[in-house]
Amino acid sequence: KQEVTQIPAALSVPEGENLVLNCSFTDSAIYNLQWFRQDPGKGLTSLLLIQSSQREQTSGRLNASLDKSSGRSTLYIAASQPGDSATYLCAAYASGGSNYKLTFGKGTLLTVNP
Amino acid sequence: EAGVAQSPRYKIIEKRQSVAFWCNPISGHATLYWYQQILGQGPKLLIQFQNNGVVDDSQLPKDRFSAERLKGVDSTLKIQPAKLEDSAVYLCASSLYSGSYEQYFGPGTRLTVT
Numbered sequence: 001k002q003e004v005t006q007i008p009a010a011l012s013v014p015e016g017e018n019l020v021l022n023c024s025f026t027d028s029a030i031y032n033l034q035w036f037r038q039d040p041g042k043g044l045t046s047l048l049l050i051q052s053s054q055r056e057q058t059s060g061r062l063n064a065s066l067d068k069s070s071g072r073s074t075l076y077i078a079a080s081q082p083g084d085s086a087t088y089l090c091a092a093y094a095s096g097g098s099n100y101k102l103t104f105g106k107g108t109l110l111t112v113n114p
Numbered sequence: 115e116a117g118v119a120q121s122p123r124y125k126i127i128e129k130r131q132s133v134a135f136w137c138n139p140i141s142g143h144a145t146l147y148w149y150q151q152i153l154g155q156g157p158k159l160l161i162q163f164q165n166n167g168v169v170d171d172s173q174l175p176k177d178r179f180s181a182e183r184l185k186g187v188d189s190t191l192k193i194q195p196a197k198l199e200d201s202a203v204y205l206c207a208s209s210l211y212s213g214s215y216e217q218y219f220g221p222g223t224r225l226t227v228t
Contacts, residue, residue, distance in 0.1 A: 034217070041224070044205065044207075046219075099172075105156050
């Protein structure tokens with residue numbers, strides 16, 4: 001059974017700092033890994049999707065890496081801004097019995113202080 | 115392109131009452147998902163539809179939860195009777211097809227059972 005863990009559970013940084021969020025998964029046989037952002041009271045917004053054949057994806061100030069062999073992914077946020085404050089979730093897409101499904105971590109609550 | 119629509123956004127009911135949630139996926143998306151997100155947890159897949167057929171409902175508490183997607187477009191998730199532990203955000207998502215395709219999430223319905 002796939003399990004996804006995110007560390008740290010919460011992170012508070014000053015504006016302008018570069019930061020890394022960590023995600024680990026137990027079953028390396030994944031098809032892709034997706035990073036989401038969730039604002040309070042809102043749904044999930046997809047940030048980056050990394051296919052299993054890829055090592056990283058970049059979008060603006062965000063860079064996500066994937067190391068299947070070690071079961072790890074990181075989300076790097078450059079020059080953080082107060083508007084980046086949100087919960088960041090990673091999810092691994094893999095076989096879950098009879099179906100392929102997304103398994104989510106519990107998220108990292110990021111606060112960027114002005 | 116319009117996103118995934120959900121209604122209502124908020125619902126408060128007493129235990130043992132019934133409740134229904136509605137979801138309209140992105141136009142042309144064949145696959146529709148319902149997730150349950152309990153406070154402090156990542157979303158958990160309840161049921162997945164491919165067009166109007168069920169692909170996976172292994173984590174749906176079938177004694178009280180039901181869902182349908184009769185015309186292969188919009189979907190309804192029902193809880194009857196509700197329990198206190200059903201308090202959560204219910205998220206609907208859609209993707210072009212099943213498989214390792216990116217999922218797009220709606221804003222969610224926050225259910226409080228008292």
